[in-house]
Amino acid sequence: MAKRSMSLLGQWSSRVFSIDLDKRGALLNFALTEKPQQAPEKFRNIQERCYSVLVCGDDRIQSARFYFGLEDLLRNELPAECELLPVSSYLPHVKDSLIRGYFLKDASECPSLTRRVLGALGLSEQVQVCSYLRGPDGGRWSQQLWSGSENQNMDVSKTCYVVPSEEANYHPSVLNMENSDVFYCRAEACKVLQESCDIIPESRAVLELVGKTDASRHSPDFPVVVIEGLDATGKTTMTESLREALGARLLRSPPQCLSPWRAVFDREPPLIRRAFYALGNYITAEQMGKEASQAPVIVDRYWHSTASYAIATAVSGPVSSLPPEGSPLYRWPPDLLQPSLVVLLTLDPQERKRRLEARGQGQTDEEQELDHNLLFRLRVEEAYRRVRGPACVVVDAGPSADKVLQQVLLLIKEHCRL
Numbered sequence: 001m002a003k004r005s006m007s008l009l010g011q012w013s014s015r016v017f018s019i020d021l022d023k024r025g026a027l028l029n030f031a032l033t034e035k036p037q038q039a040p041e042k043f044r045n046i047q048e049r050c051y052s053v054l055v056c057g058d059d060r061i062q063s064a065r066f067y068f069g070l071e072d073l074l075r076n077e078l079p080a081e082c083e084l085l086p087v088s089s090y091l092p093h094v095k096d097s098l099i100r101g102y103f104l105k106d107a108s109e110c111p112s113l114t115r116r117v118l119g120a121l122g123l124s125e126q127v128q129v130c131s132y133l134r135g136p137d138g139g140r141w142s143q144q145l146w147s148g149s150e151n152q153n154m155d156v157s158k159t160c161y162v163v164p165s166e167e168a169n170y171h172p173s174v175l176n177m178e179n180s181d182v183f184y185c186r187a188e189a190c191k192v193l194q195e196s197c198d199i200i201p202e203s204r205a206v207l208e209l210v211g212k213t214d215a216s217r218h219s220p221d222f223p224v225v226v227i228e229g230l231d232a233t234g235k236t237t238m239t240e241s242l243r244e245a246l247g248a249r250l251l252r253s254p255p256q257c258l259s260p261w262r263a264v265f266d267r268e269p270p271l272i273r274r275a276f277y278a279l280g281n282y283i284t285a286e287q288m289g290k291e292a293s294q295a296p297v298i299v300d301r302y303w304h305s306t307a308s309y310a311i312a313t314a315v316s317g318p319v320s321s322l323p324p325e326g327s328p329l330y331r332w333p334p335d336l337l338q339p340s341l342v343v344l345l346t347l348d349p350q351e352r353k354r355r356l357e358a359r360g361q362g363q364t365d366e367e368q369e370l371d372h373n374l375l376f377r378l379r380v381e382e383a384y385r386r387v388r389g390p391a392c393v394v395v396d397a398g399p400s401a402d403k404v405l406q407q408v409l410l411l412i413k414e415h416c417r418l
């Protein structure tokens with residue numbers, strides 16, 4: 001039988017499940033009970049055979065990578081008529097209790113193939129498979145916890161009943177964000193890369209560079225100004241103009257020294273990728289501290305980008321899925337150098353698209369996601385505005401480059417007495 005951490009199974013019937021029905025944050029939440037009761041209405045309308053595959057191994061690096069590849073694996077193995085919907089499960093108000101996976105609606109003509117594939121998956125220590133059975137009256141649904149057995153005839157180790165759960169006033173991913181999607185101290189980000197060294201050798205090189213930086217924080221003698229914004233809002237143009245206008249030093253995050261490994265980490269799941277970007281900020285922070293003892297410093301992206309992309313990626317759906325304004329998840333890491341001013345360049349989406357095309361540069365997958373996923377872009381833009389410590393000052397980057405430059409120079413004069 002696939003071993004399962006007893007803590008996971010022990011509390012299984014206390015878990016809440018959240019299926020993203022339209023993959024845009026329309027969540028169907030349900031809980032479990034030992035006593036037969038009516039299932040939530042939206043559940044009752046499900047016609048097909050359904051299952052859930054949840055990733056719940058004890059090693060967070062292995063689980064993050066397994067979940068990251070799970071959708072492709074299921075699509076390759078299962079009949080094409082199986083619909084996959086993201087599902088997460090958590091213990092209400094228990095941090096780090098979140099496990100993720102897919103809810104499967106099998107409308108195929110070959111249910112035995114589906115069961116065989118899931119049976120094989122269920123043998124893995126990484127996975128908990130469940131099947132859902134509609135009761136004779138159609139109103140009740142039960143959930144069977146599969147216990148992997150060598151002969152792959154999945155035994156059922158536990159049966160619970162699917163019942164409505166109270167509406168959570170937060171997106172399930174919010175429970176898991178702290179030091180998994182967003183890192184609030186250097187040590188936590190380092191821990192993730194240390195745990196990744198066996199499977200991602202490049203982690204060692206990144207940790208070595210971070211290890212050489214001076215963790216202490218000196219308040220800079222000269223102002224440090226960060227320029228933030230989505231791709232093609234004009235950050236590169238602005239930062240280079242500011243360098244000239246102020247005789248400033250120009251830095252960026254992630255720093256140049258991490259460039260050789262960036263593509264490697266961009267292919268990793270959020271847990272590892274965000275730890276990489278967080279450590280990039282700490283290396284840039286040390287460079288800021290040094291350079292700002294000699295001259296003003298201008299930085300192209302920093303903590304706001306790291307936190308905003310991470311938070312906006314971790315949840316699905318509309319801006320209302322984000323952690324609420326004022327949430328501690330928008331706080332600044334206490335061990336990360338704070339800039340004097342953060343300017344957020346905003347731009348009308350059409351003009352931004354025009355500039356992107358005019359520039360003709362490749363985009364990160366995330367940037368492509370920004371283009372065709374309006375909800376994601378709105379979440380990133382709103383997350384930028386909610387980050388505190390310091391908050392960003394929004395500047396419309398629509399006017400000519402020179403006009404925007406004059407406006408930012410005025411802001412720097414006001415905020416940084418330059």
Ligand SMILES: Nc1nc2c(ncn2[C@@H]2O[C@H](COP(=O)(O)OP(=O)(O)OP(=O)(O)O)[C@@H](O)[C@H]2O)c(=O)[nH]1
Nearest residue numbers: 230231232235253254277301305306309364366367
């Ligand atoms: N710099 C930075 N980029 C991040 C971070 N997290 C995700 N990204 C992704 O990396 C992309 C930008 O990387 P950059 O190196 O700044 O690319 P760029 O060519 O400078 O993009 P622009 O600064 O928008 O011109 C972002 O648009 C995100 O898709 C982060 O913490 N820092």
Ligand SMILES: Nc1ncnc2c1ncn2[C@@H]1O[C@H](COP(=O)(O)OP(=O)(O)O)[C@@H](O)[C@H]1O
Nearest residue numbers: 230231232233234235236237355359399400401
């Ligand atoms: N204020 C502006 N008005 C018109 N075009 C601009 C302006 N600022 C930048 N651009 C152009 O838009 C494109 C993207 O600018 P860039 O500085 O590369 O943005 P980012 O660094 O934010 O991706 C470039 O071709 C640049 O020349």
